[in-house]
Structures are given as C-alpha cells and as structure tokens.
Amino acid sequence: MSWLWQVPAVVAKELLVEWRERSRVSGLFFYSFALLLMVAFAMPNTKMLADIAGGALWLGLLLASTRSLDQSFKVELENGALEGLVLWPVDPLALYYGKAIANTLVLLLVAAAIVPLVIVLYHPEIKGDPWQLVGILVLGSAALAAPGTLVAALTVQARGSSALLPMLLFPLVVPVVLASARATMLLFDGDLMGQVDDWMMLLLAFDLVHWSLDGLLFTRIVDEG
Amino acid sequence: MTDPSSGLVVRSLSRRFGRRWVLARVSLEVPRGSALMLLGPNGSGKTTLLRCLATALKPHDGGATFDGVPLWPERHTLRRDIALLSHATALYDDLSARENLSAWARMGAYDADVDALLARVGLADTGARPTRDFSAGMKRRLALAKALVKTPRLLLLDEPFSALDPHGRALMGDVIDEILDRGATMVLTTHHPGLGARFCPQAVRLTDGQVTWRGPSSEAQVHAGDA
Amino acid sequence: MPPIESLPISPGAAVGLVALVAIVVANQRAGRTPWALPRWEHAFGLVGLCTILNGQYMGLFEAPRERMMGEVARILYVHVPSAWLTMVVFLFTFLFAVAFLFTGRKVFDQLVEATIEVGVVLAILLQCTGMLFAKPTWGMYWDWDPRLVSTAVMTLSFIGVLTLRSLVVDADQRATWTSVGAILASTSMAVTYYSVQWWRSVHQMQSSPDTVAKPIVLVLRINAFALLFLTVWFVARRWRIAAARAREDEAPPLPEEVLA
Numbered sequence: 001m002s003w004l005w006q007v008p009a010v011v012a013k014e015l016l017v018e019w020r021e022r023s024r025v026s027g028l029f030f031y032s033f034a035l036l037l038m039v040a041f042a043m044p045n046t047k048m049l050a051d052i053a054g055g056a057l058w059l060g061l062l063l064a065s066t067r068s069l070d071q072s073f074k075v076e077l078e079n080g081a082l083e084g085l086v087l088w089p090v091d092p093l094a095l096y097y098g099k100a101i102a103n104t105l106v107l108l109l110v111a112a113a114i115v116p117l118v119i120v121l122y123h124p125e126i127k128g129d130p131w132q133l134v135g136i137l138v139l140g141s142a143a144l145a146a147p148g149t150l151v152a153a154l155t156v157q158a159r160g161s162s163a164l165l166p167m168l169l170f171p172l173v174v175p176v177v178l179a180s181a182r183a184t185m186l187l188f189d190g191d192l193m194g195q196v197d198d199w200m201m202l203l204l205a206f207d208l209v210h211w212s213l214d215g216l217l218f219t220r221i222v223d224e225g
Numbered sequence: 226m227t228d229p230s231s232g233l234v235v236r237s238l239s240r241r242f243g244r245r246w247v248l249a250r251v252s253l254e255v256p257r258g259s260a261l262m263l264l265g266p267n268g269s270g271k272t273t274l275l276r277c278l279a280t281a282l283k284p285h286d287g288g289a290t291f292d293g294v295p296l297w298p299e300r301h302t303l304r305r306d307i308a309l310l311s312h313a314t315a316l317y318d319d320l321s322a323r324e325n326l327s328a329w330a331r332m333g334a335y336d337a338d339v340d341a342l343l344a345r346v347g348l349a350d351t352g353a354r355p356t357r358d359f360s361a362g363m364k365r366r367l368a369l370a371k372a373l374v375k376t377p378r379l380l381l382l383d384e385p386f387s388a389l390d391p392h393g394r395a396l397m398g399d400v401i402d403e404i405l406d407r408g409a410t411m412v413l414t415t416h417h418p419g420l421g422a423r424f425c426p427q428a429v430r431l432t433d434g435q436v437t438w439r440g441p442s443s444e445a446q447v448h449a450g451d452a
Numbered sequence: 453m454p455p456i457e458s459l460p461i462s463p464g465a466a467v468g469l470v471a472l473v474a475i476v477v478a479n480q481r482a483g484r485t486p487w488a489l490p491r492w493e494h495a496f497g498l499v500g501l502c503t504i505l506n507g508q509y510m511g512l513f514e515a516p517r518e519r520m521m522g523e524v525a526r527i528l529y530v531h532v533p534s535a536w537l538t539m540v541v542f543l544f545t546f547l548f549a550v551a552f553l554f555t556g557r558k559v560f561d562q563l564v565e566a567t568i569e570v571g572v573v574l575a576i577l578l579q580c581t582g583m584l585f586a587k588p589t590w591g592m593y594w595d596w597d598p599r600l601v602s603t604a605v606m607t608l609s610f611i612g613v614l615t616l617r618s619l620v621v622d623a624d625q626r627a628t629w630t631s632v633g634a635i636l637a638s639t640s641m642a643v644t645y646y647s648v649q650w651w652r653s654v655h656q657m658q659s660s661p662d663t664v665a666k667p668i669v670l671v672l673r674i675n676a677f678a679l680l681f682l683t684v685w686f687v688a689r690r691w692r693i694a695a696a697r698a699r700e701d702e703a704p705p706l707p708e709e710v711l712a
Contacts, residue, residue: 167611
C-alpha cells in the first residue's frame with residue numbers, strides 16, 4: 001500500500017494543471033450548456049422538457065466527461081509525461097486513482113454549473129430531497145470517471161483516439177447513465193415508490209466494481225516496456 | 226576487467242520494434258562513478274539503448290545490471306536511482322517551472338529545494354512563467370533541474386548539449402561534473418565527441434544497433450554521418 | 453406448412469456419407485491413412501455441418517407447429533442456439549483474456565482474437581434472427597428489453613475492442629490492451645443486463661426445457677450441438693490465421709556481434 005501516499009500528490013498535480021488551464025474546464029461547461037439548448041430544440045414541445053430534465057443533465061455530463069478524460073491524457077502525452085511518471089516512479093495505481101479522483105472532481109464541478117442551468121431552462125418540479133441529488137451526482141460522476149480513466153488511457157495512446165473513446169466507453173457506462181438519469185428524473189418528479197435508493201445502490205455497486213477492478217487493469221497498460 | 230557487481234553492466238542487450246532489431250547484442254560496461262560516451266549516427270539505436278537502461282523499454286533479449294541488480298526485474302526499486310534526460314522532457318507545459326519541479330518532487334516524495342535547483346540551472350528569474358513559452362534551451366535546463374530532483378546513481382543523458390547556448394553548455398558541464406563527483410555512473414549520447422570526452426574516459430560507437438567500435442574517448446573520431 | 457413426406461435418409465447423413473467416401477478415396481489415392489484429416493478441427497466442421505443440416509431440416513419440416521406463435525417459431529431453431537453459443541464464446545473470450553494477463557502466453561492472445569471475432573458474428577446472427585422473430589410476435593423489431601439491450605451493448609463493446617486492436621502497432625501492447633478491453637466488455641455485460649432488467653422487461657422469461665414441448669427441445673438441442681461443433685471449427689480456423697500472422701511478425705534471428 002506504499003502507493004497510497006502518492007495519490008494526493010497526483011490529485012494535486014491534476015487539479016493544478018486543470019486550474020492553470022481553466023479555459024478547458026469552462027469549455028466543458030459551455031459544451032454542456034450548448035448541448036442542453038440543442039436538446040430543447042430537438043423536443044416536440046417545451047412541456048416535455050420538465051420530464052426529460054434528468055436525462056438531459058446526464059447526457060451533458062456524459063459528453064463532457066469524454067472530452068475531459070481525453071484532455072486529461074493528452075496532457076500526459078504532450079512531452080512524454082506519462083512515461084516520465086512511470087519512470088519517476090509514480091506507482092501506476094497511484095496514477096490511476098489520482099487521475100480518477102481528479103476526473104470525478106472536474107465532473108462534479110461541471111455538474112455544479114449545469115444543474116442550475118437545467119433547472120432554469122427545463123423547469124422541472126423538484127419534489128424530492130435536493131440532498132439526494134448531491135448523492136446521485138457524486139456516485140454518478142465517480143461511476144463515469146473510473147472506467148473512463150482506464151478507457152482513455154487505452155484509447156489516447158492508440159491512433160484516432162477521439163472517436164474510439166466514446167466507442168469503448170459508452171457501452172460500458174450504459175448502466176451509469178440509466179441509473180443516474182432514472183434516479184434524477186424520479187427525484188424531480190417525486191419518488192413515490194422509493195426507487196431512487198435502488199438506483200443509487202446500483203450506482204454504488206457499479207462504483208465498487210470499477211473502482212477496485214479498473215486500477216489493476218490500468219497497471220497492465222502503463223507499465224509494459 | 227571491472228568488478229561486475231559494481232557499475233553498469235550490459236550483456237547482449239537486444240530490443241526490437243516490430244520485426245526490426247533496433248539493438249542487437251549490445252554489450253558494454255561502465256564502472257561505478259565513471260562515464261561512457263555513446264556515439265553513432267541518427268537511428269543507430271542510441272536513444273533506444275538509453276531508454277532500455279532507464280527501464281522505459283523491456284529488452285527482448287539479454288539485459289543489464291546496475292551494481293549487480295538486474296535492471297528490468299528490479300525496475301520498480303531501481304527507478305528511484307535512475308534519471309533520464311531526453312528530448313521528451315516530461316514537463317507540463319501549462320505549469321510554471323517552479324510548479325513543475327515541486328509537483329514532480331511531491332509525486333516522488335523527493336526532498337528537493339526547488340529554488341536552489343532553479344538557480345542552479347539559471348532559471349531563477351523565469352520560475353513563475355508557464356513552460357509553454359520556454360525556448361528549447363530553457364526547457365532543457367528545466368529538464369536537467371528535474372533530473373536533479375532525484376539524486377541519481379545512474380544518470381542517462383540523451384544529447385545533453387543540443388539546443389543549448391555556450392553558456393548553457395558550460396552550465397550543463399558543471400552539473401555533470403558535480404554529479405560525477407558524487408559518485409554517480411553516467412551514460413551520455415552525443416554527436417560531438419569533443420564535448421563528451423571531457424567527462425567520459427571511454428566511448429562506444431553504435432551502428433545499426435550494434436557495437437562497432439569501443440575505445441578511449443580521445444581516439445573517437447567523428448565519422449561521416451555522425452555530426 | 454404441413455409436414456412433408458419423410459425423406460428416405462436424413463440430409464445430414466447423406467452429406468456425411470458422401471464426404472466420408474470422398475475423404476477415404478482421396479486419402480487412398482495419396483497413400484495416407486484413410487480417415488486422415490489435414491487438421492483436427494475439420495472433424496468438428498464436418499460433424500457440425502452434417503448435424504446442422506439435419507437439425508435445420510427437422511426444425512423446418514419435422515418439428516411440430518408451435519401452438520401460440522405458429523410457423524414463425526421455427527426461426528428459434530437458429531435464434532436460441534446462437535444465443536447459447538454467443539454466451540459460451542464470450543465466456544471463453546473472458547477466460548482467455550484473464551489467462552493472457554496472468555501468463556502472458558501468446559496463444560491466449562490469439563484465442564482472444566479468434567473468440568471475439570466469432571462471437572461478434574454469432575451475436576449479429578442472434579440479433580438479426582431475434583429481430584425477424586420479434587416483428588411478427590411482438591409487433592416491432594426492437595424493444596428495450598434487458599436481454600436485447602445488453603446483447604447489443606456487448607456486441608458494440610467487442611466491436612470497439614476489435615477496433616482498438618486494429619489501431620495498436622506494437623504487438624505486446626496490442627495483446628495486453630485487447631485483453632484489458634475484453635475483460636471490461638465481458639464484465640459490463642452482466643451489469644447492463646441487471647440494470648436494464650430493473651428498468652423494464654417484456655421479454656418472455658427464459659424458457660427451461662420443462663416449459664417447452666419435448667420434440668421442440670430435442671430439435672433445439674440438436675441444433676445447439678451442431679452450432680457448437682461449427683463454432684469450435686470457426687474458432688480453431690480463426691486461431692490458425694492469428695497464429696500464422698503472429699509467426700509472420702516474429703523477429704528474425706539476431707545478427708551476430710560485429711565486435712567481439
């Protein structure tokens with residue numbers, strides 16, 4: 001477990017790079033914003049918007065996540081930093097968890113910015129407990145970031161990565177989008193049957209599987225001479 | 226000859242990319258505290274050899290030991306003692322020089338005086354600027370400072386003098402002398418035997434991935450295609 | 453379609469006999485053992501081919517008409533075996549991928565490649581027959597049913613893994629990354645299944661042999677075994693191609709040292 005102490009250092013480095021290039025994070029926000037507008041235009045009438053608010057929110061976050069994951073590894077390839085990290089040596093597990101945590105935090109930041117937008121633009125009634133929404137956002141973002149970090153590490157190093165990342169990641173996170181969107185929509189609509197907790201349990205289970213398994217797989221793809 | 230348990234010993238090291246052997250049966254020895262100059266034209270395998278020694282690449286045949294410890298099998302522990310200075314600076318362009326050094330020091334838990342290191346490579350005044358704006362020579366100096374964050378016992382320098390002005394070259398020379406004085410072992414590649422001969426008593430020439438000449442640096446000639 | 457007059461000999465047996473005679477004659481002329489085959493997997497191919505001829509013949513003409521769904525149900529003799537075999541093949545993909553990551557032996561990588569490709573073909577067959585069956589019975593080609601969604605998602609994942617594989621130049625990296633992708637794709641399958649099941653379900657419960665008429669079960673089993681034999685044949689053939697490509701990529705012998 002000697003790699004554990006390296007995790008905060010990697011997270012700090014990731015966040016520092018994101019902070020120095022704030023335009024990338026704000027780009028994610030405007031990207032999601034534009035998507036929310038486009039979804040509204042694609043709907044037959046504005047009355048439907050309240051019903052699909054939860055789904056649109058997670059669609060926005062999903063697309064933002066692929067962009068941010070792609071960027072997070074492009075930075076590493078710019079000057080051969082990924083190899084530099086392995087040789088430094090930063091334990092691949094520390095690298096994985098550091099990156100996954102940082103990616104989760106970036107996603108949460110984007111979420112914090114677009115949730116108010118969704119509420120203003122789509123005016124869903126919020127009948128459920130807003131604190132539960134925080135729980136869904138945390139679990140859902142973590143569930144997107146964990147497999148996303150692994151898949152981005154795979155695809156960025158292969159040619160033609162920008163198309164390949166969604167191709168591999170989207171099928172993998174079907175349960176995440178499904179569970180998060182359902183839970184959010186139920187929360188907006190009023191959760192009469194208490195189903196939100198079930199969907200959150202599903203997210204939690206997905207998080208547990210991927211946060212434990214993906215790190216081990218990650219070590220196999222970065223430390224191969 | 227030399228005690229095999231001390232210093233760097235490379236035995237029949239071979240590495241291929243696809244079907245092509247980029248290094249074939251390379252054998253050489255660098256006694257502890259000494260330095261070796263690698264010569265050879267572009268594409269002769271110098272950089273690949275350094276990357277193998279830095280444990281970035283796994284040898285497909287043969288191998289190397291450092292102070293008697295096999296490099297690839299023990300790479301996870303040896304990496305703390307090996308520093309590689311190459312064209313891939315492994316720096317974050319969005320961070321300043323100071324942020325780069327302290328981030329890397331933190332990630333490796335190296336106890337480094339960042340300001341002293343920046344002053345050592347002559348970047349004390351530019352420490353706050355993002356390295357994206359740095360010239361190639363400045364990036365090289367910063368990469369050197371980054372290599373010094375570790376206290377390497379094995380220092381691998383890939384064309385350390387390229388992109389540097391005369392002042393920078395003198396500075397690089399001073400730093401190399403300093404590291405050698407600490408007892409580190411060193412391998413450097415260069416196209417200018419004259420520059421490297423000051424530090425390296427011995428030299429090896431690679432051609433198409435094979436050792437084609439070895440001898441004292443003073444006798445190393447610039448062959449056609451080397452420079 | 454009323455059951456037609458029984459043939460004097462089943463089509464599979466007829467083809468099998470002809471093939472056996474041809475093999476024996478050809479081997480005799482070449483002076484080999486009469487039953488010799490150039491590769492062991494061709495035995496599976498031959499048995500599978502004959503069995504599937506019989507199985508499909510029985511499914512189309514001899515099996516009783518299904519009470520509820522009528523003649524359309526005969527497509528199940530393709531659909532159900534391909535569903536079973538898709539799962540079996542991808543299970544082996546997962547096992548081979550894990551074996552490769554643990555042992556690093558190239559043969560497992562080649563088997564991963566072979567099983568993914570055969571699995572994707574079977575999965576596409578599965579989904580095409582499923583759609584053809586769904587239109588007359590459910591009234592639509594597609595429904596958001598857990599098994600449909602998870603199969604489609606899994607197929608997409610494995611196609612993604614094949615794409616990734618085609619993009620990686622270095623042979624060692626290609627092998628490791630394919631295995632990592634294959635493990636991700638197979639584990640996601642189960643989670644997808646349960647999450648969609650939670651969401652909604654209209655697909656009939658999985659049929660167990662007791663709920664289905666005896667003759668139908670028999671014909672299903674024959675077709676399943678036939679497809680199993682054919683799948684072994686396909687995977688083995690595809691593995692031979694992968695192995696041959698790997699041999700082509702093998703390094704030439706190391707040159708001798710120039711300087712002793």
